[in-house]
Amino acid sequence: MEYRHLGRTGLKVSAISLGSWITYGGHVNNEHAFDIFKKAYDAGINFFDTAENYSAGKAEIVLGEAIKKFGWKQNDLVISTKVYFGLNNSADPSNPINNVGLSRKHIIEGLNLSLKRLDLPYVDIVYAHRPDRDTPIEEIVRGFNYLINSGKAFYWGTSEWSAVEIADAWRVADKLNLIGPAVEQPQYNLLVREKVENEFRWLYEKYGLGLTVFSPLKQGILTGKYNGQSQPPADSRLATAKDKYSVAYSKTFGNETWQRELELVEKLKPVAQELGVSLAQLALAWVLKNENVSSVIIGASSPAQVDENVAALEVAKKLNGDHLKKIDEVLGNGFENPPRRF
Amino acid sequence: MEYRHLGRTGLKVSAISLGSWITYGGHVNNEHAFDIFKKAYDAGINFFDTAENYSAGKAEIVLGEAIKKFGWKQNDLVISTKVYFGLNNSADPSNPINNVGLSRKHIIEGLNLSLKRLDLPYVDIVYAHRPDRDTPIEEIVRGFNYLINSGKAFYWGTSEWSAVEIADAWRVADKLNLIGPAVEQPQYNLLVREKVENEFRWLYEKYGLGLTVFSPLKQGILTGKYNGQSQPPADSRLATAKDKYSVAYSKTFGNETWQRELELVEKLKPVAQELGVSLAQLALAWVLKNENVSSVIIGASSPAQVDENVAALEVAKKLNGDHLKKIDEVLGNGFENPPRRF
């Protein structure tokens, strides 16, 4: 396993991390989930990501159970969770009033409830799962600093914030001598590049911002498994999972965007073949090549997928400038940023 | 004339202001320029915008001469200039080493030379004409604060900066208890809306950012004068002006973008006709309806144009929500921003 610093912090995270989302506590049963966690830990993954709303809190419960079951120690782990959505999801849509957003109340209550589900005294990283434009940024920055100062988290970050919102959080943190967000969690993959490569481009150097990125395989599209299919394969999540995200996503199957993306995937095949690797491994390796990425979050639904994904670290070592250039030519979606000193 | 606050400052500027760019000291001769200045002043325009590099310093000289010639008092005027480019333009391309950019040296030396050309002890607003990514933002913010503290400017602003760069300037200003940028000068018109309506959308409330916008007629395209023309009209700037900007722009005549824009202009004609106004007036009035706009900079090349442009203030009063909705439908380039409190 390769370990990277989380942005400009002293914390080291495995370059590949295991995310929960709709998987654990969700469409994968718990025994199966424990096997996956075990496989990940044994492969050197020390970084496990979850959120209060993933499977309406069940993802945190399963993760906490795994830690206890295997006797893992918290000083050997990096655990992150996220507050914003409460328990809101299809199974439990009630999310009344103050159980959502980034009021001081929900920031603190939300993490307290997460820690209870995880059965842990603290997490390493707590994220603001979305921006909250109805709460002043000062209240938000103070809220996350409260969590850090009360020992319930070591670092805080953001997820799906805009560059200017991150800069504004740093403004308030600097003005008040508080701790700013160390990390942002956006989507990043071969098909979705604008935020990471363009919008955020000034932030890495200025604020030492690290990235933990999700959907490196764009919900499976970059594995190529949907190419040439007239409907979702019978064993795919799109065909089987019943959560609202999967159902909504399954409805995009075959639409215009979908077709365009499959065409791009088709064009990546020769590059994968030249390297002698699967499309999934190429896609993960490509994300790992971006030095602003601290960790790539995978969402394995079997121990075998963990193995295959971790193998992408070796693929990344083989990916050279020529391959990257070829990929940019084929996809035509890269960003050329002029050099700068600051 | 209508006067608006410059963003969240106490300064009041005429909603229509007179810009120099390549006009005065450039393709319009000085006597003619004086007539235009006089007409503008008499129409209630108190806000005159220029920059160190406009016509390589000559724009500032002409403006300074007009002020003296007509005996205008500085307390009745709002004068803005900009530093960054030195004297660099087609007539005087030499701009060696430190005569460009936003080093403390050029910020200070640049404005000192501008004031000499204007023959004024101070300006009201000094802009950073572009971002300088080779100079630390702290040096830049300190440089403009020096100008303010030494009495050479009352406010400072930016021109063509990104939202995140403006936010970062505010971070440093707030951290150091210095004055942040009060105003940004971007392009804004019916055809170019993304920056003002989307990228900057959080900045108005957060930092009290005002806007002084240029090219409200998109260099004449929105007057409709190029529609149905196989070449630039003989008396148009595109046909006559020899400065590098005009020459470069004339080469885009008739290209794909040009054609697409003329088609949009065509679609605006019915709205103008319904209101019984010229396309130019509709275009100016539409910009004036945006409450984040502190002032619209016009670049009249005759006294008559001043009159026609100022009349847009009356047109703006007639423009209602239905018109604006119609325009958005016709152009299809508007931004729907979700409501927020902060």
Added chain:
Amino acid sequence: MEYRHLGRTGLKVSAISLGSWITYGGHVNNEHAFDIFKKAYDAGINFFDTAENYSAGKAEIVLGEAIKKFGWKQNDLVISTKVYFGLNNSADPSNPINNVGLSRKHIIEGLNLSLKRLDLPYVDIVYAHRPDRDTPIEEIVRGFNYLINSGKAFYWGTSEWSAVEIADAWRVADKLNLIGPAVEQPQYNLLVREKVENEFRWLYEKYGLGLTVFSPLKQGILTGKYNGQSQPPADSRLATAKDKYSVAYSKTFGNETWQRELELVEKLKPVAQELGVSLAQLALAWVLKNENVSSVIIGASSPAQVDENVAALEVAKKLNGDHLKKIDEVLGNGFENPPRRF
């Protein structure tokens, strides 16, 4: 016993303190260790120094047991420990990923685990056992301030940091209105003087830096017991201890540096004889004469050694300027620092 302020703090520490390192929990058995602790306490030593990695955590356990066994109260003691190395040593080399260094995570987790081993609610002083050049100084300063603010330590210090790193920690502490490092723990003895007498010379006055110094006898060399020996004496640590530090050190026996040092020790004998004291006492007394030294850490392996070492306090009273001058002439390794006011 003599008590000195720890640098510019209000805390008073015995001028002679008892360190653990590889001794307790290590090559000295526990019952023996308890006798030594008892003797030290009865001699007026109130200051006991340890670290998370000393004998892989066992040093802290023994110290905690002694406190409990003898019913000592924490308000009568000054306890210091150190974080950085985790449990890493020859007995337990595994120290994976985040269990080392000065990330916020390890600073907090490390001290929490130390307190558990000591079975104490807090220590008086927590040290950063080394600089961590992979973690921003702001994260480090904030981490130690967190420990102080959460009541787990009263003061923080550094060990084997460079002068410029200590100054930089003070820069961040002053900028953020946080608490800077009160004390540094370097090696200091008649043979190793550069750091304390030269590199650190500006820090004492500027930051009120105190020193707790280790190896006052340079691991026994300054006792003279190795002079005239062709191999380590049978009862010496070099001959008996099996920990990695002792083994590595035993390999330097007789090498060039070793010989050079023995020659210097030889030259000190006349001074010791003149004072009628042992070489060890002269060496300790000489360290005690340095007014920047808050406490000299001894590593006694018998109660008798405690007595002998504590007697050095009386020797220090006899050591006058002439003796010190003589020693400087004999050793030729002193530093003459020009007088200054600040």
Added chain:
Amino acid sequence: MEYRHLGRTGLKVSAISLGSWITYGGHVNNEHAFDIFKKAYDAGINFFDTAENYSAGKAEIVLGEAIKKFGWKQNDLVISTKVYFGLNNSADPSNPINNVGLSRKHIIEGLNLSLKRLDLPYVDIVYAHRPDRDTPIEEIVRGFNYLINSGKAFYWGTSEWSAVEIADAWRVADKLNLIGPAVEQPQYNLLVREKVENEFRWLYEKYGLGLTVFSPLKQGILTGKYNGQSQPPADSRLATAKDKYSVAYSKTFGNETWQRELELVEKLKPVAQELGVSLAQLALAWVLKNENVSSVIIGASSPAQVDENVAALEVAKKLNGDHLKKIDEVLGNGFENPPRRF
């Protein structure tokens, strides 16, 4: 000419700059000095360094006269001077009481007198020519900020300060939201490397410290002109100049250090021969290869020397990693700094 940023500032300085020291206003007559200035300016050198005490103020007078004589504009120049020593030198040894050091009084009075001699309203950079350990660092930092805030200098720096003193100046600057020193001026050449390569190694990244380095040829020794000489060549400064520095230096001719250095110079000859360049050019090119060096200050005593020195920029382009490695092997005085993130 190559231009580099002065450390992390926005100011651009020629990589080779012309220093005054004992040359102009000293052992080179003024007409000759004007020829050298002219040659330097025409070669693209924009950066001229002087100090209040160089030739007891005469160096500044000559430089000011040259600027006037050739009609150079200050926005095309970078002028630096230094305060600390007053006018103290062999010709005018009286320097009573407050005309030396870094009291607020001398910082301000000193630069005012320098500006009078230079007949300029401001300089670009003002240096503290030495540390002043009898004046609190806060008074010093505030003094230099006063100069910047009153428009008499754009940046301030230090000369021959220690790393910890520079760090301490930054501490006070950060605490008080003032401007810290942007640049240090030490000696740096093939024979004197410790400060630049070891002591200062953490400062470049932390504070954005730039370096303007003097004596790149170590007062001529690195030209090889003293090799094989039993006495200083008749036309050398050592033989002719009467100022106190030259006289003192001439007395070291042939001593032990001198001989050791000549031997090292001898060993560099094969490297110079392989590149087909003079030893002087090799020495200058080697300094230019250090990316922490913003500018190398030369002290040409003829226009031809300017040409020869400026040609070193081309030599630097040819110097590759193999050459640098070879030089390190031959000299054995390099520093290997472990990699770090901060």
